[in-house]
Every structure is written in C-alpha cells, then in structure tokens.
Amino acid sequence: MDPFIDRRSKSLWMDVAVAPNATRLQGSNQCNVVIIGAGIAGISTAYELALGGSRVIVLDRGKIAGGITARTTAHLVPLCDDLTSAMIGLRGEDTSRLFYESQAAAVDRIEEIQQRETIDCDFRRLDGSLFQARDTDAKIIEDELDAVRKVGAPVRRLVGVPLAHCAQRHVLRYPRQGTFHPLKYLRGLVAAIETKDGSFHCDTA
Structure with a gap:
C-alpha cells in the first residue's frame, strides 16, 4: 500500500x-x-x-x-486475542467462559445502542478467521478449536484461506463478530x- x-x-x-x-x-x-x-x-x-x-x-x-x-x-472480537487455549491454561475454563460471555455481550450492546440512538458508525456483523501460520503445526488449530468449544463460542473449522499460497491452511471461522x-x-x-x-x-x- x-x-x-x-x-x-x-x-x-x-x-x-x-x-x-x-x-x-x-x-x-x-x-x-x-x-x-x-x-x-x-x-x-x-x-x-x-x-x-x-x-x-x-x-x-x-x-x-x-x-x-x-x-x-x-474489530469487535468476543474472544481473547492471545488464543483461548492460552487463556484457559492461565485462568481455567470458568474464567475464560465468563470472559467470552462478557465480550460477546459487549458487542451485542454496541449493536443495540447504535440502533437505539440511530448512530451512523458503519457497524456491521462479519465473520472472523484464525488461520494457521506459515511453517506451524495444524495442532495449534486443533487445540484452539477444542478450547473455543469449551467456552461455548460458535466456531467452524475449514481448510483454505483466499490468500496466495494459503489454499491448504487450516482455518477457524468465528461467526457474528463485528466492526465499526x-x-x-x-x-x-x-x-x-x-x-x-x-x-x-x-x-x-
């Protein structure tokens, strides 16, 4: 750019x-x-x-x-940036679940407020993706998939990212995240x- x-x-x-x-x-x-x-x-x-x-x-x-x-x-993200699996390792499942639930509720509240107050702030829902880094083991994605399911967050596992040389990368897709x-x-x-x-x-x- x-x-x-x-x-x-x-x-x-x-x-x-x-x-x-x-x-x-x-x-x-x-x-x-x-x-x-x-x-x-x-x-x-x-x-x-x-x-x-x-x-x-x-x-x-x-x-x-x-x-x-x-x-x-x-980017309005309900999940921990440093991986949910790492958070569970540090804080346990219960705290990690509460963290996710509070963050998801916060995104919902922003959506609700901008509608209530008629705020033109370019809010939209969109999916977020976490994909396997270059030269890393796909087990990272496996571990994160398991962790995200434990905290109750919606997630889908896919293979392939629409970027050059990423057709075989493992991906986790998180629905209904947001941006504004x-x-x-x-x-x-x-x-x-x-x-x-x-x-x-x-x-x-």
Whole structure:
C-alpha cells in the first residue's frame, strides 16, 4: 500500500470531533458521578449511567477519545486475542467462559445502542478467521478449536484461506463478530449523554 494513502486514510479516520463542545473544566460544578478518562470505556460507562438518570461529568487530560480508542483496529472480537487455549491454561475454563460471555455481550450492546440512538458508525456483523501460520503445526488449530468449544463460542473449522499460497491452511471461522467506526460511535454516545445534562471536559488533569 502506498504510505501516503495509508497516512491519509488514517488521518481521515481520526479526524472526527467526538465531543466538539468539550472545554477545559474551570470553576466548580456539580454532578452525581465524575468519570476520569474519555476513551471508549469511560464514555460507554457515562452513557449507561446517564441512561439510568445520573448526571455525569467526563474528564480527560487530553482530547476526548484522543488516545488508544482513536487508533484501534475497530474489530469487535468476543474472544481473547492471545488464543483461548492460552487463556484457559492461565485462568481455567470458568474464567475464560465468563470472559467470552462478557465480550460477546459487549458487542451485542454496541449493536443495540447504535440502533437505539440511530448512530451512523458503519457497524456491521462479519465473520472472523484464525488461520494457521506459515511453517506451524495444524495442532495449534486443533487445540484452539477444542478450547473455543469449551467456552461455548460458535466456531467452524475449514481448510483454505483466499490468500496466495494459503489454499491448504487450516482455518477457524468465528461467526457474528463485528466492526465499526469507534469515533463516530462515541460521537453519538456523547450527543446522547449531553441531552441528559452530561458534560465533557478536555485538557483537564
């Protein structure tokens, strides 16, 4: 890919004013809850609290949603990136199952919210794939298939990836994962929070 095009598309991706009305906090103010940190976790928490009737103030030492959230791949994945088999080895089946269930519920909640608030954030469901790396044993896929089934996640095993020299690679296909534009999504959440008397303050340590 041309590096100029890559930089330009990344710049356009991040060029979304999530909270255009945000100012630095000055003087005194009152609320029910103060949330420190205006990434996807902080803003999502603020939304749920505002929906429940709380007046929230969200503070960030920098730009609203200007940190890691603005640089994500935007792939909504219910399973552990470092392999479910590795997580089971570290934390056991019960904790790994709870992790998967919580992450799947989070993706469902994002889908529900963007529909409820009519947020145009390019949300869509799509399948995710994990395929065998070059010069690795297919047993890795076997072990991961077994682990994913143990935590109750839907999965299919296939052979063949539509990429050069990958016709015989073993693949796990995970249905109904998701993708979206996180900053467009958060812009919609901020607007919804502000209608419930919530406020956002940038550059506020």
